[in-house]
Amino acid sequence: MVDIDKYFKPDLKKARKRSQTEAEILSFEMDDRAKKLGIGKKYKIQTYGCQGNEADSETMAGILENMGYVATQDELEADVILLNTCAIRENAENRIWGELGRLKPLKRRNPDLLLGLCGCMAQEEKVVNRILEKYDQVDLVFGTHNLHKLQEYILFAYFNKERVIEVYSEEGNIVENLPKSRFNGYKAFVNIMFGCDEFCTYCIVPYTRGKERSRAKEDIIKEVTDLYNEGYQEVTLLGQNVNAYGKDRNNGEYTLGDLLVELDKVGIPRIRFTTSHPHDLDQKTIDAFKNCKSVMPHLHLPVQSGSNSVLKKMNRHYTKEMYLEVINRLKIAVPDIALTTDIIVGFPTESNEDFLETLDLVKQVDFEGAYTFIFSKRAGTPAAKFEDNIPEEEKKNRLQALNKVVNEGYARASKKYADKVVKVLVDGTSKADDNTLAGYSEHNKLVNFKGDKSLIGKIVDVKITETRTWFLIGEACE
Ligand code: 5AD
Ligand code: SF4
Numbered sequence: 001m002v003d004i005d006k007y008f009k010p011d012l013k014k015a016r017k018r019s020q021t022e023a024e025i026l027s028f029e030m031d032d033r034a035k036k037l038g039i040g041k042k043y044k045i046q047t048y049g050c051q052g053n054e055a056d057s058e059t060m061a062g063i064l065e066n067m068g069y070v071a072t073q074d075e076l077e078a079d080v081i082l083l084n085t086c087a088i089r090e091n092a093e094n095r096i097w098g099e100l101g102r103l104k105p106l107k108r109r110n111p112d113l114l115l116g117l118c119g120c121m122a123q124e125e126k127v128v129n130r131i132l133e134k135y136d137q138v139d140l141v142f143g144t145h146n147l148h149k150l151q152e153y154i155l156f157a158y159f160n161k162e163r164v165i166e167v168y169s170e171e172g173n174i175v176e177n178l179p180k181s182r183f184n185g186y187k188a189f190v191n192i193m194f195g196c197d198e199f200c201t202y203c204i205v206p207y208t209r210g211k212e213r214s215r216a217k218e219d220i221i222k223e224v225t226d227l228y229n230e231g232y233q234e235v236t237l238l239g240q241n242v243n244a245y246g247k248d249r250n251n252g253e254y255t256l257g258d259l260l261v262e263l264d265k266v267g268i269p270r271i272r273f274t275t276s277h278p279h280d281l282d283q284k285t286i287d288a289f290k291n292c293k294s295v296m297p298h299l300h301l302p303v304q305s306g307s308n309s310v311l312k313k314m315n316r317h318y319t320k321e322m323y324l325e326v327i328n329r330l331k332i333a334v335p336d337i338a339l340t341t342d343i344i345v346g347f348p349t350e351s352n353e354d355f356l357e358t359l360d361l362v363k364q365v366d367f368e369g370a371y372t373f374i375f376s377k378r379a380g381t382p383a384a385k386f387e388d389n390i391p392e393e394e395k396k397n398r399l400q401a402l403n404k405v406v407n408e409g410y411a412r413a414s415k416k417y418a419d420k421v422v423k424v425l426v427d428g429t430s431k432a433d434d435n436t437l438a439g440y441s442e443h444n445k446l447v448n449f450k451g452d453k454s455l456i457g458k459i460v461d462v463k464i465t466e467t468r469t470w471f472l473i474g475e476a477c478e
Contacts, residue, residue, distance in 0.1 A: 007132070007165035010123050010143060012380040014169040015207040018197060022248060023213035024173040026148075030066050034151035037158065038069030041079040045071075048096065049086025051238055051274065052209070053119055055189040056147055057084050060118070062179030063150045071181070075106060080114045080154065082140075087120035087127075087204050089376035096121060104137040114157055116140030118147060122167050123208035126379055132165070143167035144209055148175045171195070172210030176219055186233045186457040187425070192220050192259065193239035198277060200304070201315045201382040202344065202375060205240055212244050217259055224266050233425050233459060234270035235263075242273045243280035257284025264292035269459060270425065270442070272296050278303065278326050279317040286326075290333040297334050298444040301326070302342035306361030307354035310347050313386070320361055327365050338413065338443035340369040345402055346395030347375045348386035355398050362405050368413035368443070370406045374399055407469060414467040417445060421477060424462045426455045446471040 043064045047057040060082060061071065072078050083099060086092040100117070107113055115138050121127045122143045131138050140153050145168040153164045172195055182188055195210040196203075224235055237259075239245060245256040256273065263271055271294045278301055288295050305311050308319045318326075330337050343358060362370070374395045377384045422441040430436040430448050437451045439460075448471060449462050455476070462474040 009128050010125050010167040011169045012207050018211050026173055026175045028148050028175050028177045031151050034067050034155050038067035041069050042072040042077055043069040043080040044078040045082045047084045053084050058180045058182050059178045060150055061181035065181050066179050082116040085119035085121035087208055100135050107137050114139045118142050120208035139163045141165040145172045188227050188232050188235050189238050190223050190235050192237045193245050196240035204378040214245050214249050224263050228266050228268040237273035241277045243276050255284055257288050260288035260292050260295055264294045270296050274300050276301050278323050286329055286333050296442050298338040300340045304344050306358035310350050310354050338368045341367050342371045344373050344375050345398040346390050348388050367409050369410050372402050411469040417464045417472055418467050421461050421463050423459050425459050449474045449476055451476050
């Protein structure tokens with residue numbers, strides 16, 4: 001029988017609390033005892049979910065490399081395997097349970113292997129209980145608020161030969177000076193804020209990521225300047241709700257729009273930001289699209305539904321009309337702005353009329369793309385208690401009907417770029433063909449063209465010669 005009380009487990013009720021105090025800023029320091037622990041050993045991090053998790057994995061990789069560990073893609077030679085998990089929908093979690101089962105035999109091959117679970121799933125009570133009861137192959141469980149303590153957890157697990165379970169549910173702080181091992185040499189993620197205070201009724205994120213807390217602008221500007229000096233071409237500013245940037249500091253006067261204006265002066269060619277909330281998107285941010293050369297003309301603006309009654313039950317703080325008004329202001333500022341969105345169908349009580357409102361909104365905005373989901377019940381969120389009155393079959397039909405309209409939007413958007421010259425930041429070669437380069441345009445369209453590998457990491461003018469629904473094909477301009 002495991003002694004469950006010695007572990008520090010998550011608490012969803014505690015995770016819901018929000019206080020008015022400003023988040024504390026801590027500075028990361030490497031523990032001397034941990035510095036040599038990983039020499040001669042290898043690590044593998046498997047990342048699931050959003051770009052926030054990607055950024056966290058880069059931090060964990062940075063910590064491990066400071067300990068002497070070297071990255072590997074081969075799980076058979078790894079001494080530490082970390083699953084950085086996503087809790088947003090049930091199927092994301094099911095994948096992880098399967099993966100933990102699949103990885104179990106590796107522990108028999110290598111008894112010293114440390115298997116860890118971190119990220120959003122680790123913040124859930126029911127997940128940690130299930131691990132304690134049934135998954136003794138897991139040695140480390142730690143949450144999103146304390147990943148900077150990874151070195152301590154590894155030290156403890158090695159020397160005490162005991163599993164470590166430590167998950168905080170407090171609102172969270174900000175840790176600066178974290179080491180980072182970036183996975184890409186010319187595109188970088190930069191966290192500008194953490195957490196979310198929106199509490200959309202379906203969403204687990206405010207519980208797993210804590211309260212909204214913004215990094216100091218000086219720290220962000222320094223990070224972007226350093227990236228620029230290292231030759232990076234693009235930064236994506238990250239937060240669960242980037243439009244709330246600055247609200248928790250300096251009386252909320254300095255917002256994302258102000259930050260974009262200052263970052264534009266750094267000189268980095270491309271700035272993107274995600275994720276936005278329509279209710280917090282202010283005119284200063286909209287103006288930044290128009291006035292800042294480096295702010296790319298693409299905005300991902302999740303709408304979730306086109307029905308006012310559903311939006312209200314989702315606690316989204318806007319109506320269909322308000323969303324369309326924001327879109328209108330964006331299109332006035334930047335007529336060719338590319339807009340993408342997230343939509344949930346089958347939210348409890350969504351009627352067919354509600355769903356038709358969503359289809360209507362999608363057509364009116366003319367999105368260039370959308371991520372579409374069927375509502376997934378997340379334990380601990382208000383919507384988990386709403387009566388789920390829509391048959392599964394009906395939810396699937398709605399998703400299919402929505403995807404049809406969304407895909408028409410994708411195809412129409414692609415056609416807009418026919419015969420145009422677009423600037424492409426070259427990511428690498430296309431999966432299908434080594435002589436074909438692939439990258440993203442300013443409007444975030446995937447573009448393939450023939451060219452030399454020396455162009456990888458550069459911004460190239462490409463004339464679009466063919467358009468497909470999901471990507472564009474072109475030729476490099478001389
Ligand atoms: N069920 C389905 N989709 C969800 N999302 C967030 N929570 C849920 C849920 N419980 C979607 C939203 C969000 C995106 C990241 O995931 O559309 O914008
Ligand atoms: Fe979740 Fe809503 Fe916060 Fe986005 S804004 S992370 S959907 S609660």
